[in-house]
Amino acid sequence: MTTLNPYLNFNGNAEEAFNFYKSVFGGEFLGLQRFKDMPEDEKSPGHIPEKDQDLILHIALPIGNNILMASDCIEAFGYRAVFGSSNYISVQPDSEEETRRIFNALSAGGDIERPLEEMFWGDLFGSFTDQFGIKWMVNYEMKKE
Missing domain, CATH: 3.10.180.10 (2,3-Dihydroxybiphenyl 1,2-Dioxygenase, domain 1)
Incomplete structure (x- = not known):
């Protein structure tokens, strides 16, 4: 059976949000990667600004049989999370x-x-x-x- 796991985007506070979610649901992060860990190559959008180095590239928290995942959107890559009412x-x-x-x-x-x-x-x-x-x-x- 296919598994669906929510993937969230944040504007610089993914780590704070996921520490909060971890305090509610318990468990340990399966992974936590920061933008400074991203290798520079021909596919990367260029140098990551100093202010974005420690932001979250990917984080995962298992909850029951699912995994809640997220990353920060950084403007240097042309991304900004826009929150709305279309998803719960x-x-x-x-x-x-x-x-x-x-x-x-x-x-x-x-x-x-x-x-x-x-x-x-x-x-x-x-x-x-x-x-x-x-x-x-x-x-x-x-x-x-």
Whole structure:
């Protein structure tokens, strides 16, 4: 089966965001590469400015059976992350307690769109934009009696 893993872009704060996500989900980074680690060759966009050397080229954090990955966009390469409303990361925890913990931890300092509450379809659901501009949905399938 094909695996889909979210890949996020940040404007210089990928490391801060991923340290925060690691504090919520636990685990260890599978990899962390900085732009200064990128080899210079004919395919690279040129010299990486000093201010961008320590930014994240690639970072990966396993969460359950998935891997959340990211990089910083650097303007020297012509990139800038633009945050919008077209994507969410959807999390389905294994328990109501874990759902509440993840929702409260990830939404801290962010903007809650829909508070975590039991929905008409019977699940515990909430959505928000975290402090880094990433949109999340947290959904726990309540046990039907």
